[in-house]
Amino acid sequence: MKRYIKTPLKYALPLLFVGSLVLVSISGCTSSTNPTATPTATPTTDSLISKMMAQVANVHDVAWGGGNATGLVNQVNFGYGGGGDGATIERFNTVANATAAYNEAINGPNELKSVTVTSETPNYWGLSYYKNATGHAPTVQNATTAYVGGSYQQHQSVIQYDTFVILYGHDDNPNGTS
Numbered sequence: 001m002k003r004y005i006k007t008p009l010k011y012a013l014p015l016l017f018v019g020s021l022v023l024v025s026i027s028g029c030t031s032s033t034n035p036t037a038t039p040t041a042t043p044t045t046d047s048l049i050s051k052m053m054a055q056v057a058n059v060h061d062v063a064w065g066g067g068n069a070t071g072l073v074n075q076v077n078f079g080y081g082g083g084g085d086g087a088t089i090e091r092f093n094t095v096a097n098a099t100a101a102y103n104e105a106i107n108g109p110n111e112l113k114s115v116t117v118t119s120e121t122p123n124y125w126g127l128s129y130y131k132n133a134t135g136h137a138p139t140v141q142n143a144t145t146a147y148v149g150g151s152y153q154q155h156q157s158v159i160q161y162d163t164f165v166i167l168y169g170h171d172d173n174p175n176g177t178s
Helices: 003-025 047-053 095-107 127-134
Strands: 059-064 072-080 086-092 116-120 141-148 156-161 164-171
Touching: 047 072, 047 086, 047 095, 047 127, 047 164, 086 095, 095 156, 095 164
Parallel strands: none
Antiparallel strands: 059 072, 072 086, 086 164, 116 141, 141 156, 156 164
């Protein structure tokens, strides 16, 4: 009886191993390159935007998403420093879509030009952040800066670096409120 049990096991284990390999190789494997696959979730962060933000001191109140501009890939709003300073960084799928968003943020209703008290020298806030995150200087670089008034006083800039549009505000209210 012992001899009968040992012989089949000696051959059965290698056959079981080979059989399991064959089964795994022919069973329903799926490819990650399937062109009909659709993502099930939208990413909430963006690696390039995150690399830019990592260089800003004292970032707080971070909010990803929002916005529905044509070609918008991702967007983040955040404050930084100890005052009312803040920025919005938007990344678009093409330079043309970023340029359209840049122009809208300046000339659109209730946008920068409509609240300007005085125009200022363009502020290229975030240029070093962009260069460090992408590894190159932008080929398209635009900026418009203005001093705005009303219930707050702030230097505001609309900046474009290639497919990125940055809305930047530096709080400058003499009574410390915004």
